[in-house]
Amino acid sequence: MSALGNYPTPVERLPSGLWVKRDDLTHQVYGGNKVRKLERILDDARAHGARRLVTIGAVGSHHVLATTYFGTRAGFEVEAVLVPQRRTDHVAANVRAGLALGLRARPATTWAGAAVKAWWLSRARGAYRVALGGSSVAGAMAYVDAARELADQVRAGELPEPDVCVVALGSGGTAAGLAAGFAIERMKTRVVGAAVSRPVGWLGWAARRLARKCGGTLSRAEARERLECDASQLGAGYGEPTEAGARATEEAARAGLVLDATYTAKAFAAAMTRREKTVVYWHTLSSAPMGKLLEGAPDEAELPRGVRKLLLKSIA
Ligand SMILES: *Cc1c(COP(=O)(O)O)cnc(C)c1O
Numbered sequence: 001m002s003a004l005g006n007y008p009t010p011v012e013r014l015p016s017g018l019w020v021k022r023d024d025l026t027h028q029v030y031g032g033n034k035v036r037k038l039e040r041i042l043d044d045a046r047a048h049g050a051r052r053l054v055t056i057g058a059v060g061s062h063h064v065l066a067t068t069y070f071g072t073r074a075g076f077e078v079e080a081v082l083v084p085q086r087r088t089d090h091v092a093a094n095v096r097a098g099l100a101l102g103l104r105a106r107p108a109t110t111w112a113g114a115a116v117k118a119w120w121l122s123r124a125r126g127a128y129r130v131a132l133g134g135s136s137v138a139g140a141m142a143y144v145d146a147a148r149e150l151a152d153q154v155r156a157g158e159l160p161e162p163d164v165c166v167v168a169l170g171s172g173g174t175a176a177g178l179a180a181g182f183a184i185e186r187m188k189t190r191v192v193g194a195a196v197s198r199p200v201g202w203l204g205w206a207a208r209r210l211a212r213k214c215g216g217t218l219s220r221a222e223a224r225e226r227l228e229c230d231a232s233q234l235g236a237g238y239g240e241p242t243e244a245g246a247r248a249t250e251e252a253a254r255a256g257l258v259l260d261a262t263y264t265a266k267a268f269a270a271a272m273t274r275r276e277k278t279v280v281y282w283h284t285l286s287s288a289p290m291g292k293l294l295e296g297a298p299d300e301a302e303l304p305r306g307v308r309k310l311l312l313k314s315i316a
Contacts, residue, residue, distance in 0.1 A: 024285055065293075135173030162279065166192045175191050
């Protein structure tokens with residue numbers, strides 16, 4: 001497999017006692033959890049003889065930006081169908097950076113419409129469909145490896161064996177791979193996925209289903225035991241900031257961690273509510289400075305009209 005990132009990522013203990021697995025540091029230009037997934041996905045695309053990657057995401061999607069950065073560097077064209085999302089500076093910067101890197105953006109108005117469009121585009125010769133959030137079995141398997149990496153750190157005495165691991169639950173590949181990996185490693189660690197979108201019941205179901213496909217021998221009951229879906233931090237829905245998320249962001253900032261409103265603020269807030277003895281929060285947001293990726297990027301006002309319209313006004 002062709003590694004893109006730097007491993008193992010460090011584990012740290014915050015003054016509050018919470019442990020943090022620093023997957024924000026997977027890569028110096030663009031880190032976060034999509035780096036591990038893309039190592040396996042790009043290998044699979046190459047094995048299929050693909051020249052173009054077709055994917056889907058919200059306009060400020062980290063997955064689309066990561067696929068664009070690592071995909072174009074590996075010689076692929078990258079095309080993504082994008083759907084509207086509440087505008088934040090972070091969301092706007094992500095799409096500006098993607099376009100600067102050569103992303104072919106195809107705006108859509110609804111997720112259902114976007115899925116059809118992406119399916120259609122992925123039927124072209126030489127095209128390879130990259131799942132939402134990179135959460136195919138191949139993408140999730142990267143987090144089975146990551147669970148093994150944490151198990152090695154436990155064995156090396158860097159941290160006690162965690163009771164729970166809290167991570168944002170979006171398309172589910174990260175939580176699924178970790179749950180399967182902890183089971184394979186025979187660790188006691190349970191995964192708590194902080195749901196970031198709706199419908200929550202489906203999110204948990206899909207993540208457990210994916211976990212069972214990641215090798216190992218998880219039964220349905222074991223998957224339910226291993227992977228819990230925590231809906232308490234979702235608030236008004238995907239990309240909608242919450243008060244608990246804002247408090248989590250302040251708390252994390254005191255420890256030197258930067259969070260985003262869509263995923264990590266909600267996951268960190270969920271981690272803060274846990275009462276188990278050893279809790280590890282898995283940090284999935286890139287902490288690499290965006291400056292390099294925004295060099296030569298279009299200003300927001302210069303974005304193609306169809307893309308600009310995807311940045312929904314913030315509710316004041
Ligand atoms: C994509 C993403 C997630 C969610 O991971 P999934 O594997 O899609 O559940 C969490 N945090 C950040 C910062 C992300 O970009």
